[in-house]
Amino acid sequence: MSTIHDVLDRKGETVLTVNSNVSVLDAIKTMADASIGALVVRDDEQPLGMFTERDYMNKIALKGLSSATTTVADVMSSPLITVDIGEPVRIAMETMTECHCRHLVVMDKDAMAGIVSLGDMVKHMLEDKEAEVEQLSSYIAGSY
Numbered sequence: 001m002s003t004i005h006d007v008l009d010r011k012g013e014t015v016l017t018v019n020s021n022v023s024v025l026d027a028i029k030t031m032a033d034a035s036i037g038a039l040v041v042r043d044d045e046q047p048l049g050m051f052t053e054r055d056y057m058n059k060i061a062l063k064g065l066s067s068a069t070t071t072v073a074d075v076m077s078s079p080l081i082t083v084d085i086g087e088p089v090r091i092a093m094e095t096m097t098e099c100h101c102r103h104l105v106v107m108d109k110d111a112m113a114g115i116v117s118l119g120d121m122v123k124h125m126l127e128d129k130e131a132e133v134e135q136l137s138s139y140i141a142g143s144y
Contacts, residue, residue, distance in 0.1 A: 002089045004106050004116060007124045013114040015105070017042045018051065020073035024060055027051050027072045038103040040115065041076045047105060047112055049078030082107045089121050
């Protein structure tokens with residue numbers, strides 16, 4: 001059974017973060033430059049929440065707030081939803097479904113180990129299934 005650790009092994013452990021007092025405009029510039037959909041919001045090294053494209057759309061754009069004057073702390077999703085690095089991928093996907101979120105911060109004990117998106121997990125599961133089909137096909141072909 002695949003774990004979140006396996007997903008991070010394939011995608012990498014880089015986590016982009018932003019301080020809670022940064023403007024939403026600076027945060028979305030960071031997201032656009034990195035072609036990502038979420039940032040972990042922190043104070044010092046302590047993760048506090050998540051700022052996502054959905055947060056921008058629902059809490060800034062649709063409410064007519066200014067991206068330049070609103071801080072990410074004012075609109076971030078909090079509390080932070082996390083998953084343990086050893087958690088099975090299936091359980092993490094269930095958490096995302098229940099919480100209606102597309103990103104989970106991965107924790108290894110008390111330290112942030114990475115971030116996974118729903119897309120990361122679907123890609124991982126598809127690659128696992130493709131490898132399984134290939135192995136079964138080789139086994140069947142060798143049996144005859």
